[in-house]
Amino acid sequence: MSSGGMCGGVANACYVYPGAPATPGIVTPDISFSRGIYMDGSITMDDGKVITIWGFTDLAVNNGMARPFPSPTIRVTEGQIVHTSLAVPGDMWVHTIHHHGIEPAWQNDGVGHISWDVQGTYIYQWRPQHAGTYFYHCHTNTVLHAEMGMYGALIVDPVPDPNDPPGTKRVFAGGPAYDVEAVWACDEIASSWHTLCWDAGTCGGDAGLNRLEADYFIITGVDGAKSALTDPRVAVNMSLGQTLLVRYIAAGYYPQRITFGGLTATVVASDGRPLPNPVSMTSIHAVAAERYDCIFTPTATGVYDVTVEFLDWVTGNTLGTARTRITVS
Numbered sequence: 001m002s003s004g005g006m007c008g009g010v011a012n013a014c015y016v017y018p019g020a021p022a023t024p025g026i027v028t029p030d031i032s033f034s035r036g037i038y039m040d041g042s043i044t045m046d047d048g049k050v051i052t053i054w055g056f057t058d059l060a061v062n063n064g065m066a067r068p069f070p071s072p073t074i075r076v077t078e079g080q081i082v083h084t085s086l087a088v089p090g091d092m093w094v095h096t097i098h099h100h101g102i103e104p105a106w107q108n109d110g111v112g113h114i115s116w117d118v119q120g121t122y123i124y125q126w127r128p129q130h131a132g133t134y135f136y137h138c139h140t141n142t143v144l145h146a147e148m149g150m151y152g153a154l155i156v157d158p159v160p161d162p163n164d165p166p167g168t169k170r171v172f173a174g175g176p177a178y179d180v181e182a183v184w185a186c187d188e189i190a191s192s193w194h195t196l197c198w199d200a201g202t203c204g205g206d207a208g209l210n211r212l213e214a215d216y217f218i219i220t221g222v223d224g225a226k227s228a229l230t231d232p233r234v235a236v237n238m239s240l241g242q243t244l245l246v247r248y249i250a251a252g253y254y255p256q257r258i259t260f261g262g263l264t265a266t267v268v269a270s271d272g273r274p275l276p277n278p279v280s281m282t283s284i285h286a287v288a289a290e291r292y293d294c295i296f297t298p299t300a301t302g303v304y305d306v307t308v309e310f311l312d313w314v315t316g317n318t319l320g321t322a323r324t325r326i327t328v329s
């Protein structure tokens with residue numbers, strides 16, 4: 001086991017509150033997800049460096065043996081009662097799931113120091129009220145655990161419109177329809193953090209978590225130096241005449257600026273809420289945890305290189321870049 005997550009025990013950590021009580025007011029859900037924990041995943045960067053990744057497994061698939069990064073998408077429909085079961089065995093310490101942008105009861109919000117850090121199995125019960133793009137992440141020793149990779153997309157679809165042709169996909173009820181969908185979770189990695197213990201800094205020592213010196217820049221778990229230009233998990237191939245929805249998630253800590261290689265985005269929603277009026281933008285400046293739903297209707301075939309710049313908080317200087325591509329044929 002190479003993971004730096006295997007360091008100290010829960011009893012020696014500070015400001016963690018292990019627990020897994022029964023879910024208050026639990027009812028039969030409309031849809032369920034089951035998540036486990038891994039702390040021995042990895043990502044191989046374009047320069048060959050292998051970096052340890054932590055994340056959530058899908059326990060419904062092959063007993064959670066896979067090590068997906070980002071963590072498996074949670075996709076639900078507006079108004080559904082959702083259960084997300086999180087199982088944390090003793091050798092994985094404590095973690096939570098915070099469904100970012102959803103507004104459940106505090107017991108189900110997954111903020112460790114407000115409720116508890118899951119040790120055992122807890123079922124988060126929640127009900128999304130607004131279609132849109134969200135993400136979920138661990139909220140135990142958050143600065144570290146989220147940076148280590150403990151996040152995944154959370155998508156809330158609208159209830160299908162009975163007047164639409166079957167299979168029509170919309171961003172929100174009454175919103176634009178789309179044919180092709182991409183999720184771009186743009187994030188930086190500070191590889192020096194990826195050997196730290198799971199509880200680094202919780203007892204007041206200086207673990208260096210106040211200094212983010214990222215050396216890699218990724219899109220949806222793929223190195224943005226080169227791989228994300230062509231990796232099918234990120235790069236978009238579409239036909240002229242189709243409508244593309246990009247769910248852009250600022251999943252890192254640095255401010256970001258994304259540009260679309262000459263294409264213009266029509267931003268129709270942000271942070272899980274429709275905009276009063278769509279806004280045409282050739283670049284978007286985003287800060288941590290913001291989400292933008294961007295519609296593209298290219299009018300010419302071509303290859304459009306998308307660039308995400310990661311910016312210094314103070315100077316605004318570009319600290320790193322990730323790239324992907326939209327190919328219209």
Ligand SMILES: [Cu+2]
Binds near residue numbers: 094095096138139150
């Ligand atoms: Cu965690």
